Each structure stands twice: as C-alpha cells, then as structure tokens.
Amino acid sequence: MLIDSQRIIIRSSIDSLCPREFYSGQCQDPLRIFEEAAVEFRPVTLTTPERFAEAAVLYRRVFGYQDPDYALNPRLLGALVSNGGSVVGVLDEQDRLVAFAYGFCGTDRRGFYHYSQSAVVDANHQGHGLGRLLKHAQREVALSHGMTRMRWTYDPFQIRNGHFNLDVLGARGRWYAPDMYGPGGDRVVIEWDLHSRPRAQEDLELKLTEADWGVMGGAGDRPWLALPAEPGAVTPDIAERVRQGFTDLLGKGLAADSCRRLPNGTGVYLFGAVSDV
Template identity: 45%
Template sequence: MDVTVRELDGMAEWTGAAALYREVFGYTEPEWGLSPRLLAALGENAGTVIGAFTGDGTLTGFCYGFTGVEAGELYHYSQAAVVKAGFQGAGLGRLLKYAQAAAARRTGARTMRWTFDPYALRNAHFNFAVLGATGIRFLPDFYREPGTDRVLVSWELTDAAPEGSRGRTGHGGESILVAAGERCAAPDPQDRAWLRQQLLTRFATGGRLVGVARPEGDPGRVAYLFEDEA
C-alpha cells in the first residue's frame, strides 16, 4: 500500500482527523468530539498530530498525543490512534505509532505511554508482541465508568523504529491463566471479575505485564505474563 505518514497541518486536515476519529469510534454525541483547534494547539506545543494518507490523498489513519511528566520524568502520552475501516490490519497503526515515537523523541521524551483495554486481545497483541511495550499500572474504571478498566503501558523510545522492532511474546516469571474467546479475555462476567482482581493484585505487588498470549495447545485460554519490577 502506498502510504505517507506525516504531521497534519491546516484546519482542513485537523477537521478531517477529528471527523475520522468520530467515524472510527462511532461517536455521535457532541461531548465525544475532538476539537480541530485542540489539534492545532498540540502541534505547536510539543504534542503530536499525525496522519496516514494513501496515494490519492485520503486520510486513512490518525493519532495524537501530548507531553506528560511524572516524578520529574518527561514522557509522551499517546491519547488515541485510529485507522479507517477497510484499512485496518494493514500495518497503518504500527506506522502511526513509530512516527509518533520519532516526533516524541524530538521533544526529549525517552518513553511513550498510553492505555488500552486489557481484555481486548488484539490490542494486547499489538502492544506487547508487535511494539514491545510494558504494562506498568492497572487503572480500574479509568474513565470513572463501569467497563472502562485500562492498563497503562510504557514504551522505550530508544529503539522504537520499524527496522528495530523488538516486540515481545512475554517471558514473565508468573502468569495468570483465564478463559478467552476469539477477541476478548474472560467473556463470562464471573471470569472477568476474577481476572480484574488478579490484575489489581499483581500490579499492586510490583508486577509488570509483558505479554498476553494463548498457551500452546490451549486455544480456549490466554495467559497474562508478568515480570517483577527491576
């Protein structure tokens, strides 16, 4: 696929990115919208506003983020990345993430963070097996609504380039095994409640999530693979 990934510029492109964001997530309520003016401000203030265009100029992917600080550590926070229906699964998400990493390095950040739904297996595979990120914190009901549990991941930017990908399948010292469907872990409510408590406990005791994978010969379950914090 002929794709160009670059920073977005101008109200037309920022507005197009905001529209794509709503389209991909299916948002219709005004409060779920994304302001093009916010994207303009981010682009001028150490944020990232990056798009992926096909050869005919169609915007097919978009990501944005901003600079954050915790305990004196500068990092880049990737708020969202979306890919247009019909183009998903073609590697555009990976290209967007690497472009965002390159932009983040220019701000002085050494790591990039974002959150993801820990029960969504495709997202887990992308974060750990493709990018090599590490889950550093469990955030129950992150958006202050039931069903919005998230894991915060951190991605080292030193080698974050397509040719230097260091994806991980997870070689943790401990694992949490749970039933899983095709797309999500613990679809049964009782299993989900159990898994949620296990994740809370493991992160609270210093664990770092390094992979989510199906055990060989056991397609009906997944293992959450942990390492202890160094």
C-alpha cells in the same frame, strides 16, 4: 519532528501474513510487515486546519460517536501540534487520511513522557500495520522533544491489542486503571521505552482452558494470568478476577510484558520484573 515521511510499501495485513501463528507466538518473524507491496502509505504530521477537520471526522466515524459531547475539536489538534504534542496521520496513495493519532506531554517523578490519547484507523484499512506506523510516528515526535517514554491505555480483554502493544512494540503494562471510562471500562496503562527493542518470543508450554479464565499461575519470577481470547466470552465474575489478578501482580512490582492467544480460545498475559517501579 516528523513532518512528511517517505512512502512505505505494505504488502499485506498482519492477519494474512501470519494469522494464528502471529498471536500464539509461533510466527518466525512477527515484525516482517513492511515489504514489497502494491499499497503505499505515508506517515505525516498534520499541520493544516483542513487536515485537523479531516482527522476529527475520521475519529468520530471509527468510534461511531453520534453525541457531539464526544467530538474531537480540530482547534485542539492545532494547539497540540504547535506546543509539543503529536498529531500524526497516515495518508494513502490518493493523499486521503486513513489513520490518525494524537497525544501530549505528561510528567511523573521520573520526568517527562509522551501520552498517546487516541489512535484510529479507517475500517477499510485495519489490519494492515497502520497502527504500528502511527505509534512509530508518535515516537519520532516524542524523541524530537527530548522524551524517551510513551504511555497509552487499552482494554485488557482485547488480546490482539495486547499482543501488538507488548510483543510487537515491546512496551510493558505497568498500571491498571479500574473503571477508567466508567463501569466496565478498565484499562491497562502501557509504558514504552522509546529506545528499547521488542523482546524475543519465548516458547509457551501452557495448556490452559476455559476453567483457567481469571486464574493466576506460573513460577514466582514468571507468573501468568489467563482470560478469554474473545471479549464476548467475558462475564462479570471473570472481569472481576482479571482485574484482581492485574492489581495483585502489578502491585508486586511486576509488569505485563507479553500477551498471547492460545489455540483453544484462551488468552494469557505473562509478567516479569521491572527495575524502575
């Protein structure tokens, strides 16, 4: 189990490393984010009431929650870390908590998996690869408990998150959950094989425009689904068509395995077959 890992040197953010090329798939080495740097971060398992309380404060601050109904109970975090869950954080050079994630064990017909409920990164440290540190810290915890899969959800219209989940980590979008968090709160359910490696980036020849938003296309073994690259451009009609597209494609036994930003304000998901549906 991850308790206190070594300090990791991070030179720059994903954005400053390879801004447009990273999301369009043109970056020569999109995984090159941990190199010689001036900033040190340390992934750890949180184990004390003080750290649990600090995590709860960070959680509320990042999400902007004011209603106490959305508060995160520090005692819950203590119970999770003592019973096979993950409560991991990233500390900066002053040992301040700047990122945090937690999760728990789930089960389905294939056995047990780790479910990552939430991950937050302080606004001043976003874009510096800390999300990846959190996911790999949770991976270590899951593997230490004998689990080889991890799941979590994200908003399908957050192209940056989609690219990180599918292309950088190598996870797959397996299921679609309409209105998971109320009307308009659709989510893609991700599954990550913890022993897998990210897939090689393929060259895209797609020339999609605003007219293609919400449209499915492509060959039978490599279909795509286009959508706006910016969430603010999503209309109710587009949201409904994207929902239907995901539902249809995932229902055919496919999985979303790549999410790319095209140069003209369009995003695209690529789908491929999976063998364990």
